[in-house]
Amino acid sequence: MGKHKEKEIKTNAMRILEKNKIPYETIQYECEEFIDGLHTAEKTGAPVEQSFKTLVVQGKSKAYYVLVIPIAEEIDLKKAARVLKEKSIEMIHVKDITNVTGYVRGGCSPLGMKKQYPTVIHKSALDYEEIYVSGGRIGTTLKVSPEKLGEAVNAEFEDVIVTA
Secondary structure, three states, X not given: OOOOOOOOOOOHHHHHHHXXXXXXXXXXXXXXXXXXXXXXXXXXXXXXXXXXXXXXXXXXXXXEEEEEEEOOOOEOHHHHHHHOOOXXXXXXXXXXXXXXXXXXXXXXXXXXXXXXXXXXXXXXXXXXXXXXXXXXXXXXXXXXXXXXXXXXXXXXXXXOEOOO
């Protein structure tokens, strides 16, 4: 028996990037349970302004949408509803995250959900060569080009956050 190299755990998010030949970097960090994006950035050393969280909302039409926004920001539900052409939207309940996305809270990636939901990435992502998003499980962050991520999930880049 030869030397055994520990195999990296591939997530659906990574498989999709590879299938689309999109270069990415994986950052693993120790984490037993959900921590918010700011703590994740702290653990990975990722710049806060380049770190994005993945949120799932449901429209009045009952359709689901994915919003990828800077970790330190909040969704402007009215603004986002306008962008999504919905009368109104609301965050889905934590207990529904796994059913809707296939991911757990804190490990929700915009890539590789059970279904490809309409996705909006906050336009500030385009200010950076690379952004950091969840890799599809707690303890995994992906560093990827926002344009390429946008292509992979067929996203629009819009302003959907609360502005001071």
